[in-house]
Amino acid sequence: MITMKLTITKSSNFKTKPDPSSLSFGKHFTNHMLMMNYTEGEGWTSPQIVPYQPITLDPSAMSLHYSQSVFEGLKAYRTEDDRILLFRPEKNFERLNRSSDRLSIPAVNEELVLSYLKELLLLDKEWIPTTEGTSLYIRPFIIATEPNLSVAPSTTYTFMIILSPVGSYYAEGINPVSINVEEKFTRAVLGGTGTAKTAGNYSAAYKAQVGASGLGYSQVLWLDGIEKKYIEEVGSMNVFFKINGEVVTPALSGSILEGITRMSTIELLAEWGITVSERRLSMEELYQAYEKGELEEAFGTGTAAVISPIGELNWGDKKMVINNRQTGDLAKKLYDTLTGIQTGKIHDPFNWTVEVN
Incomplete structure (x- = not known):
């Protein structure tokens, strides 16, 4: 492994x-953060942990004008015997590099930045909450910093990691959420940036999200960008449906984010002998299943919410109330198993967790 000396400056403030009993999502930040810089011809250099603080950017920094930026999201958990666990962190840094490749951002050394993250976590370990349903959210991100208005990839970048103690992503917690099916706006299309975690994907979704919130819905369910017919994903998570005993999730089509919790859910269901069909699923097929009484459960998967049951889907003038707005048995089992593995409460047969020490 290539090594670079990590310097640590501890906060005095x-x-x-x-x-921890009243944590929301992403409102509070720990005492320290990680920074590392890239310059074309030199590569990534100067990794350092410093006190959490504002950063300085030139007004012409390219990320401010052309959204050349990527990010990730993962969590750290404190176990009952006071260990610190990460959940499949190597997958997050692999995905960060895939996102970077799509945005013409230089790759980071995945093994190295994971070792830096561990150092940061050890420094701010007292910020990892232990209350049920809480965790320490980890946000790695890269921004283009070159002061240049040319429409071209930047030649300089900053990689950072910040930490935030969080509660449930949705106010409903593990209780089912209501979701509006978006038919006007498009999240992504094949060949676009839908498979990358890049800033523009999320801000472009705000218009639809605000509209859904105004109707009383927690999130938006996106359809494909060409026919507005096939289900893709929810704004903050991948989506699964249990239809007449079959678990179905939209196939990765080139416009859907490849979720790590999605991957883990599919692998976990396979371990239980439950096959997941990864295929195209239209809203019309889903509604017909609902009309026949065959739509048994629906739930989302993602780092922030882990498993989020869906109690209602609003599709134009059609409302689908799923499982009487109750959390389904499969969603509950998945949530209990995944969070149990993440927090060390149950055995991890897959070696998904990484201990920080």
């Missing part, structure tokens, strides 16, 4: 940790 420690923040007050928030009450």
Whole structure:
């Protein structure tokens, strides 16, 4: 492994940790952060952990004008015996590099940045909450920093990791959420940036999200960008349906984010002897299944929410109330198993967790 000396500057101004019983998502940040810079011809250099602080950018920094940026999201958990666990972190850094490749951003050394993350976590380990349903959210990201308005890839970048103690992503927690099917706006199309975690994908979704919120829905279910017919994903998570005993999730089509919790869910279901069909699923097929009483469960998967049951889908003038707005048995089993593995409460037969020490 290539090595670079990591320098650590400890904060002398420690923040007050928030009450773990009232944590929201992404509002509080720990005492330290990681930074590393890239310059064309030199590569990634100067990794350092520093006190959490504002950063300085030139007004012409290319990320501010052309959204050349990528990010990731993963979590750290504290176990009952006071160990710190990460859940499949290598997959997050692999995906970060895939996103970077799509955005013409230079790759980072995955093994190296994971070792830096561990150092950062050990420094701010007291910020990892232990209350049920809480965790320490980890946000790695890369931004283009070259002061240049040319429409071309930047020649300089900054990689950072910040940490945030969080509660449930949705106010409903593990209780079912209501979702509006979006038929006007498009999230992504084949050949676009839908498979990358890049900033523009999310801000472009705000218009639809605001509209859904105005109707009383927590999130948006996106359809394909060409025919507006086939289900793709929810704004913050991949989506699964249990139809007449069959578990179905949209196939990765080149416009859907390849979720790590999605991958883990499919592998876990396979271990239980439940086959997941990864295929095209239209809203019309889903509605017909609902009309026949065959739509048994629906749930989303993602780092933030882990498993989020869906209790209602609004599709134009059609409302689908799923499982009487109750959490289904499969969604509950998946949630309990995944969070149990993540927090060390149950045995991890897959070696998904990585201990930080």
